[in-house]
Amino acid sequence: MSEPLPPLAVEADTPPPFDTLDYGILHEFVGMYLRVAYEEAYADFVRRLGDEALRPGYFTILTLIVHNPRITQTQIGMASERDKTNVTNALRWMEDRGLIRRYVAANDRRTHMCVATEAGQEMQARMKAKAVVHLTALNDAIGVDKRAEFVGTLKNMIAALRAEK
Template sequence: MAKNTIKLVKPQSPSSDDGEAFVSTELWNVIAYHLRVAQETSFQAFKRRVGNADLKPGRYAILSIIAEHPGLTATDLSRACGRDKSTLTPALKDLSQRGFVVRERSSTDERSYIINLTPAGKKLLQKLRVHAHAHDQQLNRIVGQENRAEFVATLRRIVDVLSDEDD
């Protein structure tokens, strides 16, 4: 098994040293647990594909959203990414320090900043798109092309319903 990969096995399975992770009986059928593990595993596979641990899938999402909506604010970007501003801010700071995005004061609201890609950010995004497309194709093979639309719709429904609930 590849480094940093896991294989989930039922709690009653015998122990093993080959990267298997034994899930508690309580978590074995819990959707939220498997969503989280699947997300993390997918992110690790994306980072391996890109070959640069600093270029996480979240960075690709941020760059993609900025490219499609130049001049958006950090608040708008955090909503689009599904991340709160406290976790988005360090990512933006990193992308800014690396010369991929630029943050400028808004001409209409002095309290906020607008975000745009730099030429280097656009170039990086082109490179990451190739990797993201290949990664998505791998996920298509796992989910099955015939199940893709339903699977994505289910994930969107989870976001929609849980986003609307009161905390």
């Protein structure tokens, strides 16, 4: 059985004030800020789209299907940058709710094409109308004059990190 750790020799027996915490190297981790920014953007998306809101990834996939009838699952994965498992789960969820239909291609039975149903088109239209308000909020937060540079920087970061794999 191990001995309990000795008490730390500290001057005070209270935690440090939050505004004086030492973050060490953490303030240099861009990923931390990207995560927090994503979480705030996600919360804004959910708040603005309301109770019937699709998850952002599902909204992305449904939008691709509405705008590209007969899009394949592989194309959806590539365009949305989602892995096969996530795409399959999203499509199954949408199909179960009557938002899309999946069809097997006549010329290749391994290929599954997706088409939005009328209910799926209507839901995507409702979500899109609300998503525009969300996009405006994000663009205002970034700054309209900085948006192109910001998105370009993110794309460059993605490309550079992928090139290192």
